[in-house]
Structure formats: C-alpha cells, structure tokens
Amino acid sequence: MPDLSFLRDILVLLTLALGGGYLFTRLRLSPIVGYLITGIIAGPYGLHLIKAVHEVEAMAEIGVILLLFTIGLEFSFTRLLRLRKLMLVGGGTQVLITGILVFAATLWMGLPAGAAGSLAMALCVSSTAIVLKLLLERGEVDTAHGRTSLAILLFQDLCVVFFLIALPFLGGRTGEFSPTNIVRSVLLLGLLFLFARYLMQPLLRGLLRTRSPELFRLSILAMVLATAWITSIAGLSLALGAFLAGLALAESPYAHQALSDILPFRDTFLALFFISIGMLVNVHMLSENWPLLLGLFLLLSAAKIFSGAIAAIFSRYPLRIAVLTGLFLFQVGEFSFVLLRQAQGLDLIPEEAYQITLAIIALSMVVTPLLVRYAPAVAAAFPSWGGLGEGAPEVEEKTANLTGHAIIAGYGLSGQTVGRVLREMNIPYLHVELNGETVRNARRSGEFIVYGDATSSTVLKELGIDKARAMVLAINDPSALARAIQTARDMNPDIYILARTRFMLELDHLSNLGADEIVPDELEASLHLSASLLRRFEIAEGRIIQLLTALRSEHYDRLLKKKETPAGGFSVLEGGSLDFLAVPEGSPCLGKSLSDLAFRTRTGTMVVGIIRRERTIFSPPADLVLERGDTLMLLGGEADVRRARDFLRGP
Numbered sequence: 001m002p003d004l005s006f007l008r009d010i011l012v013l014l015t016l017a018l019g020g021g022y023l024f025t026r027l028r029l030s031p032i033v034g035y036l037i038t039g040i041i042a043g044p045y046g047l048h049l050i051k052a053v054h055e056v057e058a059m060a061e062i063g064v065i066l067l068l069f070t071i072g073l074e075f076s077f078t079r080l081l082r083l084r085k086l087m088l089v090g091g092g093t094q095v096l097i098t099g100i101l102v103f104a105a106t107l108w109m110g111l112p113a114g115a116a117g118s119l120a121m122a123l124c125v126s127s128t129a130i131v132l133k134l135l136l137e138r139g140e141v142d143t144a145h146g147r148t149s150l151a152i153l154l155f156q157d158l159c160v161v162f163f164l165i166a167l168p169f170l171g172g173r174t175g176e177f178s179p180t181n182i183v184r185s186v187l188l189l190g191l192l193f194l195f196a197r198y199l200m201q202p203l204l205r206g207l208l209r210t211r212s213p214e215l216f217r218l219s220i221l222a223m224v225l226a227t228a229w230i231t232s233i234a235g236l237s238l239a240l241g242a243f244l245a246g247l248a249l250a251e252s253p254y255a256h257q258a259l260s261d262i263l264p265f266r267d268t269f270l271a272l273f274f275i276s277i278g279m280l281v282n283v284h285m286l287s288e289n290w291p292l293l294l295g296l297f298l299l300l301s302a303a304k305i306f307s308g309a310i311a312a313i314f315s316r317y318p319l320r321i322a323v324l325t326g327l328f329l330f331q332v333g334e335f336s337f338v339l340l341r342q343a344q345g346l347d348l349i350p351e352e353a354y355q356i357t358l359a360i361i362a363l364s365m366v367v368t369p370l371l372v373r374y375a376p377a378v379a380a381a382f383p384s385w386g387g388l389g390e391g392a393p394e395v396e397e398k399t400a401n402l403t404g405h406a407i408i409a410g411y412g413l414s415g416q417t418v419g420r421v422l423r424e425m426n427i428p429y430l431h432v433e434l435n436g437e438t439v440r441n442a443r444r445s446g447e448f449i450v451y452g453d454a455t456s457s458t459v460l461k462e463l464g465i466d467k468a469r470a471m472v473l474a475i476n477d478p479s480a481l482a483r484a485i486q487t488a489r490d491m492n493p494d495i496y497i498l499a500r501t502r503f504m505l506e507l508d509h510l511s512n513l514g515a516d517e518i519v520p521d522e523l524e525a526s527l528h529l530s531a532s533l534l535r536r537f538e539i540a541e542g543r544i545i546q547l548l549t550a551l552r553s554e555h556y557d558r559l560l561k562k563k564e565t566p567a568g569g570f571s572v573l574e575g576g577s578l579d580f581l582a583v584p585e586g587s588p589c590l591g592k593s594l595s596d597l598a599f600r601t602r603t604g605t606m607v608v609g610i611i612r613r614e615r616t617i618f619s620p621p622a623d624l625v626l627e628r629g630d631t632l633m634l635l636g637g638e639a640d641v642r643r644a645r646d647f648l649r650g651p
Helices: 005-026 031-042 053-074 077-082 084-108 113-123 128-138 144-170 179-209 213-233 238-249 255-279 283-288 290-314 319-328 334-345 351-373 375-380 392-399 413-424 436-444 457-462 478-491 504-513 521-536 541-556 571-575 599-603 638-649
Strands: 406-409 429-433 449-451 470-473 496-501 517-520 577-582 606-612 615-618 631-636
Touching: 005 031, 005 053, 005 255, 031 255, 031 351, 053 144, 053 213, 053 238, 053 255, 053 334, 084 113, 084 144, 084 290, 113 144, 113 334, 113 351, 128 144, 128 319, 128 351, 144 290, 144 319, 144 334, 179 213, 213 238, 213 255, 255 334, 283 290, 283 351, 290 319, 290 351, 319 351, 319 375, 334 351, 351 375, 375 478, 406 413, 413 429, 429 436, 436 449, 457 478, 470 478, 478 496, 478 504, 496 504, 504 517, 517 521, 521 541, 541 577, 577 638, 599 606, 599 638, 631 638
Parallel strands: 406 429, 406 470, 429 449, 470 496, 496 517
Antiparallel strands: 577 631, 606 615, 606 631
C-alpha cells in the first residue's frame, strides 16, 4: 500500500489554512496572517504536525512561480508607459529611501553587508494585495493617494524581479555569471521571449478553436513551468522566467483569460507558500526577544511612512496626501517572504535576524487595516502647506477681482462637464485639481485650472472662496470631500455647496457638514438605468419623469433646505402626465397649425410647449405651424397620450 503520509500532511495544512484564513477574513485582516499562523502551529517549532516539510516547500515554490507570472501579466508595456513618471519618481524615491535607511540601520546593528543588503531589498516593498484590497473597499482607488500608492506598488513589484537577480551577487555566487554564461543566458531568454511572444499565441489560438477550456489552462500552466525551468538552466531564478512568460503574454488578447485561469492555482499554492514560511518561525526565540521585535517594528514603520510621504511630495502632492500615502504603504509585503526565502537559501541572513524579520512582516500586515482606518484623521492633522503651486502669481492676478464665480474641485469627467455647462452660460468659474499632469494638460487646452488641495483653507482663500457664489465638489476621495465641505462652509457661510458622492449612506453626514445638495452616483445611476428600461417598454416620457421626480423627492427632501428637488419637479403633473413626443418624419401633421390639428378635441391632450432647434416655446400660439424636428410637450392622461402618439404617426 502506498505511503499516504504526505497526503495527510497536505490535508492537515489545508484544513488549518481554511480555518485561519476564514477567521482573519472575518476580522477584516489579511488571510495571509492566518496562513502564517497555520504554519507556526503545524511546523517543527509548533505542534510538529507535519512530517513532509521538504515536499511542502517544493509545492510552495510553485506558488512563487505563479505569483511572478501573474505580476508579469499585469505589467503590460502600455500600463508601464502610462504611469512611468509617477512610478519612477514616487516608486524610485520610496524604494531608495527605505533601502538606504534599512541598510544603514542593519550595518549599525552589526550585521554583515550581505545581510544588510538582503534586508534592505526585502523590507522596502509593501503589500500590493493588502493595499489594493483596502483601497477598493474604501472606494479610494481613483483618489490622489490611491493613484500614488498603486504607482509605487507597481514599481516595487518590478524591483522584486531585479532584487531576485541581484541576491546571488550579494552571496558571492557569481560563478554562473561568467561572460560565457551571461551570453548564453541572454540568448536563451531572448529565444524564450520570442517564442512566448510570437509562437505561443498561434498555438493558444489553435487550442481555443477546440472549445476546450481545460486544454487552454493546461497549456498556460505548462508554459509557465517550462519557462521557469529553462531560466533556471540558464543560471537565473525560477521566478524570473515566470515573470518573463507573463510579460510576454501581457499584450496578447489571451491575457485576461490566462489570468483568470491561473488565479485559482496561484492562490492555492501561495497559501502553501505562506504556510511554509510560518513553519520556519521559531516562536521560542521571538518570545525571548519581544522588546527588540517591538522596537524594530516601530522604527521600520516610521521609516516606511516617512519614505512613502517623501515619495508623494516628490510627485508634487501636498502634505496631507503625502501622509496618507505613507500610512497606506507602511507595511511590508508578501514579496518580502520570497526575497527572504531566497536570501536564506544563499546563507545571507543570520537565523535570529531572519526570525525577527518574519515576525515584523507578519505584525505589519496585521496592523495595516487598523492604521488605515484612522489614516484620514491622522493626515488631516497635517496642514497642506503653501498655496497654488506653479503659476501662482498668474492665478492670483486672475482671481484678484473675481466675484460671483464657481469653484470646481476636481477635473474628472464630472468636473469637466460642469465647467463646460458654466462656460456655455457665460458664468465665471475655475477648477482646482491635485494631479499635476492633469493640470498641465488642461492648461495647454486653455482651461482656467490651478494646482492645489481643495481641503486647504489657504488654497481656497487664494481662489476667492469668500467672494465665490458656488462650489462644486467632484472629487473621489471621501475624507477629502468631507473636509472640503467643512472648510468651505467655515470660510463662506453663504456659499452654495454642491457635492458629488458615491454612496447614499454618506448623504446625512455630508449634509450635516454643510453641503446644500449632494448628488450620489449610486442613486442617479439607478434612476438613469430605470428610465432607459422604461423607455424600452414604451412608457410615456411624462410618466417616467413623474416617477423619477417622486423617487428623487423620497431620497432628497429630508436634506434640501428648499422645496424643489434636484430634478425640478413639475407641479403641473399632479393633474396628468407630461409626455414628450417627437413629430415623426412623414407625419400628416407637418405643415399644419395647432388650431387646424385641434389636439385637445381629437386626443384629449393639451400642447403646453414645443421644443424646436434646441429652443423651447412655452404656451405656443394656435397659429404655430409644426415643422420637421419638432418635439411636442403634451399634458394628459396615459390613454390620451397614446391617442396623441397614434395621431402624430397617422394612418
């Protein structure tokens, strides 16, 4: 009978991982921490439940390979080019500062240069998975600190690949990097990249024609493992080959399908990887050194918050955004485990330093959700220094005599649309935006836009908030939105504040802070969907408007200080249904006057207006003749409106 002890070990690990991951997910923490604790419990320093430790480590290596492959898939060249400036400035600054601080501190503590370099590489990266999850949950991916954090994380992920190549040099293992071997490796990688780029795609296309999803999955998995194996033959790491395979497929039409097929395998094997890391943690050693562990954790957290904040400042963001970015990036990431494992295999890190570093990484992951929860309040304590940034004298000259204008915070689609409407109506306005690149592009197109933080009282003062008539807040950052409302209301009690938010749950809070009207995307999108659906079912337009007005009133009335709703409810609808009917091409009514048509007598509806060439004629005279392109505003019951529609169409 075959030996099934390995199967028993895997079953024990997966059962413990399931329980630990579920528990920490319910606690709104990363399941990675649950996997690490699983390894601690089951490993040789815990209850010693696992016998086949080396087999588990071999399976864990597959998780690292698949992780690097998915990173390569997400690193398309187009994406890199789009974020290149923010990645290079922000990411380069953060990695460099953290690396220098950690390297200097570890040297000062007496560790050799190889260990100091390895720890600097491992500890300068943050957790892409944790930060992205928190940003998505909080709806802050499109905010200034969200974009900056993601750009820095992308740069860190890219650096991991180079760190994996550099680690053997730190270990003094440069024998395989002789000129001959380097040329052989470059040629091998070049051929591998050409195969994955140009030959693999026709192969995948042929497999897809079979309409067999399992063949596609098998081919992707085989390609990843084969690429990793070939790079190891070339003297490079398995992870580098997997990354190159992902990068080669990133621009292909099969990238999204490959990613969705690989993710289940990746997550399963990665769980085993984190468990294998936990199995190496010596709990007894950590319990004896907990004061040192806590002190080093606090020092590292301060260093990473500082480096993240400086990176955001160098990317031309104000201090509040910089502090937020630093707080989001203060933890150490999952790639740190990969780098530490590699460094330990090269005998670069002493055992005690390795154990303490593992504990620091796990502790930082646990603390991240708790710290991020209070990050906006902490960042709000830091003032946004200065004013309008570049072009300030010109802006101050333009705003010096400006009065009765509107200030639009944010230059996304919503902000641009509001600005266009105001421009068409000859109402003075200006934009304020935090993205420096967006500001430069908008200025080149002739837009009156300034760089600044709408939550800063200094910036708002220089924009003439005390003389402004209205302020429109079209920004994506919930905490910044709340602060901007409060600051604007304190500086100008009479200003009209119109805010856009994402969720209905924020209406009461923003209204209490001083917003006059709040437009939630969640509600307006649902109303627009409902209106489109009702038109498909040929419900009268007036009935649709009446229903939408009632729904808006239900949600908005308790917040507005005035009686009318944002839709501008029609009191005349109480006596019937208002409908908009376009006169069809070839209608027998064309060329005839309203008195000749006698709408009231023949259909029971009354013509209360006519929309002609983007102009509305209210209470049209009886001798008005219908023309091509006219739209009638009819008041009447639903049956009357249906008769009017048939009358306009003719026999």
